[in-house]
Amino acid sequence: MSAAAARNPKRPRDENFPVASRVLSPEHRDAVLAFYAFARMADDIADAPDLGAAEKLARLDALEQALVAGDPAVPQAARLHAADRRHGAGLVQARDLLRAFRQDAVKARYNDWAELIAYCRVSANPVGRFLLALHREPASAKAPADALCTALQILNHLQDCGDDHERLGRIYIPLRWMMGAGSEHAFFEPGRTALRRSVLDAMLDRTDMLIDQACCLPEHLQNRRLRAQSIATLALARALSRRLRRGDPVLERVQVSRTDMGLAFLRGLGGTLRPPAGSDAAVTAAMVRRSGSSFRLGMQSLTHERRRAMHAVYAFCRAADDIADGGAPASEKRAFLQEWRRELDRLHRAPETPIGRELARASILFKLPVEECHALLDGMEMDCADRVRIASDHELSLYGRRVAGSVGALSIRIFGAPAAHDFALGLGRTLQLVNILRDVDEDAACERVYVPLARLAQLGLQDAPAATLVADPRFARVCEALAEEARAGFNAADAALARLDRAALKPAILMMENYRRVLDRLQARGWGMRQGRLRLSAADRLHLLTRAMRPA
Incomplete structure (x- = not known):
């Protein structure tokens, strides 16, 4: 651990999102605190400004060896090793995290969205996998948990982008996206707010989609206490995303408020009283509400099932349009639209998004021609170009x-x-x-x-x-x-x-x-x-x- 980290150790309560909150049972909470302490120690090594890459890698290797052996000379490693012996969770996930910390020691830039998501798979998703394994949750919870952990990681990257750039020389905003603001240097210039805003909003659009995919997580969780924490975490993720849309993390510290935390806690508490359901329909309905579309008035005249189906169609159109109009590079936009084509191909098998599942339901009920959804994506691809012209009638x-x-x-x-x-x-x-x-x-x-x-x-x-x-x-x-x-x-x-x-x-x-x-x-x-x-x-x-x- 660096001297700076030793002087100012970060504690669970200093994080944006619940870490070992008292909502969890004491037994589970102790294991989570052990996992957190180990991850915090590894993170401090990877972020230490006074250590070179080689020294960081050597210390992380030694930390992993101590974890596997349960070495009492490293209390954080021994404690997590013991927790893994008791619960069968912690060792595998912590070793995955160490892969991310090693990457942080040697890699300071990410070229595109796919590279960033690959990093999040080892830097964030193991945390959710650990909690699921600890509570013996079903495999069906893994995909939404991964989506939530990835979203939380990206939100933290955006929140800390100015500090990471200045203090660590590390940037998690994809390089190709920053080129839309002129250059890496231009992106962090205080006066380039408008260009920076378009990139931040495009990243938040993708992050909000991940949060949407995670909304069904509470429905898959059997442990009421973990369900409550997941509901609170989802609420805080939404709140931080909204605040990042209004604030500029390069110029100021953007974070959730005490009110946000209080409301999130109350939502989580409600989740212990009744099992949540219907999150997919809630996601598409919320997209319609947020849009302020004039079409919303017409939808209100429909019966419940028809209105729900129209919400699905509108949400799909909105998601595709946001991609085409967003600040991502043209090649990335086309890749995101291609993801939607793959989701359309999965409609009658196993769609992976709330919009996809709602579209599949509407398609069955009303015999929707899915080729029309592909046609819409064809049109959105025309809009993805950096320069759009229509040649003829x-x-x-x-x-x-x-x-x-x-x-x-x-x-x-x-x-x-x-x-x-x-x-x-x-x-x-x-x-x-x-x-x-x-x-x-x-x-x-x-x-x-x-x-x-x-x-x-x-x-x-x-x-x-x-x-x-x-x-x-x-x-x-x-x-x-x-x-x-x-x-x-x-x-x-x-x-x-x-x-x-x-x-x-x-x-x-x-x-x-x-x-x-x-x-x-x-x-x-x-x-x-x-x-x-x-x-x-x-x-x-x-x-x-x-x-x-x-x-x-």
Whole structure:
């Protein structure tokens, strides 16, 4: 142990998340404290600023030998060795942790997300595996426990990124992600808050997905005390993620508050009184609530099962869209979308995510065509490029069919109106045109232009930086033409509804009316002086709420 660590030893109560809390039984708590003390000693060696890599490795090797032998000369090792003899847990998991500490001694950078996750498998997941083995929990708890431990590790990496960089010269934010902020040096410049924010938020998006995957952990735990601790830990993970989205860990210490801890404790206590259930549906419903989507109003008019299925579809779309719009490198985004393709392939076998399990349920109940989910991912891959341009009207139609038509094709089956397939595709294209017109400036800031270059070329406007294109008066003329096409699309949808089941399609009608109002406001404002993204007024929202309360 370094001199600094000896002077300022870190204790279990100094951690963000519960370590050997008094919720655990005394027997289990003693074993956890032994595990913690050993891990703390190894961590202090790996982090010692006054030791070279070779000396760190030698000390970690000696520590492992002491653990295996139960050497009384190293009390932390002897204590954990004894705990393993009593409970059959601790030795294997601690040796896995030592692999991570050896890695910390020699490796200070991680190239991509996959490398970081591989590190977390040995630096964090063994802790959860130890607790499961200690409490004799079933194998079904391992996957959600791994997800939670990985999420906690990444949250700690983000929380400590400024201190790790300055004190240890160690960075756990993937190098390729920091390149989005210009360079490693630029990422840590105090004034680069906006660029750093996009990278941090992209990492938090991935971390929140891990927390979602861990939400079912309490349902798999048989020990009530461990279940309570897992519920409290999940709540604290959510709280720290929210705080990291609001704060900048390079400029300040971001941590959970006493209020966060108190609320987490109360949630955990509730978990000892009743077994939790239904976490998958709760995850997708929460994603809908957090989004503030205008589609949420339409979902409320559905029966419980149909609404639950729509939550699953929306959550899938939201997850894919967050990947495409996030601050990760393009190659990483495509890899994340490929993970979703693998999850879709597992739908009718063993999906691994809450969204996947809810999609599988909806697919069985409403005979959803899974190829539409793949089509949506095709569209999101188009958005993953660092620079997005749409070449022609054909490509615009293809893009709209993928990102919007697919959602419509899934939704009408959940609504119970499969005969409205053509209506759904047409309306999807129309709504996507309104999205494009509404988000012109926001997209341009990301170097995205969805107005077809062929149309701009007809007016003599050639491809250029997005900000240059959207500022040209000729660009506004093309927007006017697209707005008229969207208006015609709404008229065609009105005509189609005369032949369809309006009651079943009420959620789609509410969405259509919301977007029609947006188009009205866009056309009234004009295209020359856009002044940022248009948002509906309180009167507009009241009108839509009134419509939602009326029969179709």
